[in-house]
Amino acid sequence: MVNKKCIIRLLRYKNALHRLNSLGFVKVFSDNLADAVGVTASQVRKDFSLFGICGNKRGGYQIEALLGKLNHILGKNEQQKVVIVGGGNIGAALMKYKGFEKEGVKIAACFDIDPAKYNHKEGDIPVLPLEQLRDFVRQNHIKIGVIAVPDIAAQQVLDLMLAAGIKGVLNFAPIRLRAASDCVINNVNLVLELETVIYFIINGLEKSIAEIHEEQKS
Amino acid sequence: MVNKKCIIRLLRYKNALHRLNSLGFVKVFSDNLADAVGVTASQVRKDFSLFGICGNKRGGYQIEALLGKLNHILGKNEQQKVVIVGGGNIGAALMKYKGFEKEGVKIAACFDIDPAKYNHKEGDIPVLPLEQLRDFVRQNHIKIGVIAVPDIAAQQVLDLMLAAGIKGVLNFAPIRLRAASDCVINNVNLVLELETVIYFIINGLEKSIAEIHEEQKS
DNA sequence: TAGATTGTTAATCGATTAACAATC
DNA sequence: TAGATTGTTAATCGATTAACAATC
16 A cells, blocks of 8 residues: 555665666666665565555666656656745754755745744745745745744645645644644654654563664664 | 563553543453554553453452552663663654653763763763763663664674673664674664655555554553 | 576565553 | 443554565
8 A cells, every 4th residue: 555654665776776876786686675675576566566566577767757757756856845834943054054955845935924934035945934835835836835934833834835735844843733624744753753762762672662763864 | 471562552551540640540340452552452451451450340449559560570660770882863862851750760871982082071971981881780780772873883882882781782783783682672673663654644544554653652 | 407586476574553441 | 230441452554574586
């Protein structure tokens, strides 16, 4: 089934293939990819079959063709534009972080209610008044938003985003957001992530820590 | 089985109980907790039974006693000290973020190799030279670290941390870290989190988006 | 051809949920 | 007592892995 974990694997296959490609490799076997990403070869073939990706019996997969298909599925052929609401700690960190641009994700603008944060220096990501969110999102056909505001404001911000046309959200506020079922919400709770580490340190790993490693990111 | 997802549920039960407690409630049924956290009542009782937590047949659970047990399991009775390595975007955001303190997590210090970041203003979290990591961790008996350095430095930083006595790590660098099996590593890859949202927006939700919601954080 | 690898089906594994006896 | 809720066992569900026929 195509769930979040499956997509994360696809993204990792894509990254591994990119590395192999730039090393000059032309073809790859499910086995190699499995090693590179840390899953079984069965898993790799199963994932591909879910997306109708075929290789050559006995001949493995052509890396370039495979990369092309994965890039298409993952939306890597066009730049993906996102907006951030909240120019505080997390919002500012995300704006400065180089990792998004590398993956074809463009942070188009950030919105805040604090005039002290407004900024439109050449080259910088603009930080604009929240009132401009709606028009900006519509004019730029933006579908993805990041919520990086205090808990108390998060639901309101989500509602604004959805009204403006945003379809998917990465939410850093540690609250449960209510949204229509056709809206994708992915929550990242940094405190919770740290608290799980604390638990396993306090209580020892013997109670099967294997699962935390499952989260291994490529 | 006690895995990361189970611990996250426990943390949410704890949060929900805290709210109920401050509203003056004295007892709670598995049903109420299930509603509050968004799981089934069976799941709640199963989780509790895994940790040997018993209620009263017919009478539910005493909130205070239950909170006490969960706080104990989750290490909430003592303040948990952590260090951050990397005072860049993410490290700085984490230091300023108020959410950790509220949950009894104390960021004791941050370490960096860039002297421009060093700082020891009264009241601020000190940013110290990386060379001091080892002594600081040992003297303060710190077991938990956060890696917020560029990918290229992450493995080296992990090795330093482990050598200093750190047992568990929250890692923001998007690479696979190698560590002894008795070390807990929890990876958070912000780019990947956003990329999964992008996938589901591009390809529509019909392919079962249910699972991304599973990540709902309390 | 013989050998190796895919694609898919069946088996396994693990986690969640339902059911229900115990009992307050 | 009758009714409601727990704690636990059994059933279900879903995802991963193993196996193997197809085939290059």
